[in-house]
Amino acid sequence: PHHAPTSLSQGFFLVANVTDPSKDLVPSINGWVVQAAHTGPALDVAVLQSPTSSVPGRIFYENGTAEQVRFGRSSVLTDTATPLTPYGIIVQNSTRFDATYPTEHDVFINGGTGTPSSITNFPNSPYAVLQNNLGPGTFVACNNTVPYYGRKFITIEYAYATFVGPDGGFLYDADIPDGCAPISLVPQCTTLNSLPPGAFASHEFAATVRCYDNVAAIKWS
Numbered sequence: 001p002h003h004a005p006t007s008l009s010q011g012f013f014l015v016a017n018v019t020d021p022s023k024d025l026v027p028s029i030n031g032w033v034v035q036a037a038h039t040g041p042a043l044d045v046a047v048l049q050s051p052t053s054s055v056p057g058r059i060f061y062e063n064g065t066a067e068q069v070r071f072g073r074s075s076v077l078t079d080t081a082t083p084l085t086p087y088g089i090i091v092q093n094s095t096r097f098d099a100t101y102p103t104e105h106d107v108f109i110n111g112g113t114g115t116p117s118s119i120t121n122f123p124n125s126p127y128a129v130l131q132n133n134l135g136p137g138t139f140v141a142c143n144n145t146v147p148y149y150g151r152k153f154i155t156i157e158y159a160y161a162t163f164v165g166p167d168g169g170f171l172y173d174a175d176i177p178d179g180c181a182p183i184s185l186v187p188q189c190t191t192l193n194s195l196p197p198g199a200f201a202s203h204e205f206a207a208t209v210r211c212y213d214n215v216a217a218i219k220w221s
Contacts, residue, residue, distance in 0.1 A: 003126050004218040006210040011192030013057040014130055014185040015215040016048050016141060023181045029141050029154055031216050033057030039148040042111030046156040048141055059193050062119055062207040069207050072133040075114040084199040088114020091132045094160045101144060103177050104157040119187050119209040128210035130185035136161045136170050142180040187211035
């Protein structure tokens with residue numbers, strides 16, 4: 001496989017890379033960026049939007065001490081609301097499911113610190129991607145109705161790996177819901193937003209992570 005060169009940054013966008021093109025959605029969501037759809041006070045659903053949208057993707061940062069980052073106890077945050085407040089990526093654990101789509105584990109971007117997640121580090125992974133530290137699996141993109149709006153969004157869900165292959169390794173694709181596309185969420189470097197006076201957010205423990213200058217330009221094979 002081709003290992004594209006990485007840069008270092010505190011701030012990054014998260015860009016979808018469809019890992020099985022045969023399961024891509026129509027239109028393709030390869031290269032779409034992570035945004036949030038508001039569903040209530042300090043509550044948002046993680047969604048993908050076209051990079052040509054007039055609203056840019058969220059700027060994220062990995063938050064944690066050096067020890068938390070090293071042992072997978074950091075979280076991935078974005079700053080939003082007024083005053084600027086940290087909202088964390090939250091992945092439902094393997095025993096909790098979406099109320100409307102009971103085979104899917106939701107991904108939220110809610111007020112607070114989020115669930116354990118990180119950008120993978122070399123040499124543990126040759127690629128820099130968002131990792132859910134609650135358990136192995138893959139992020140997926142689904143064309144789901146969000147009840148708050150009563151219309152379709154490309155929502156981000158998580159498929160935990162529960163099936164073991166003949167070689168003893170997990171078969172990540174075995175639990176992918178029908179009609180959903182398996183994706184990696186790839187960090188694209190950007191400048192971390194500054195914080196105005198009075199912000200509730202803090203970047204004191206914003207980690208420097210591996211990221212790519214232009215995800216769309218990467219040739220993965």
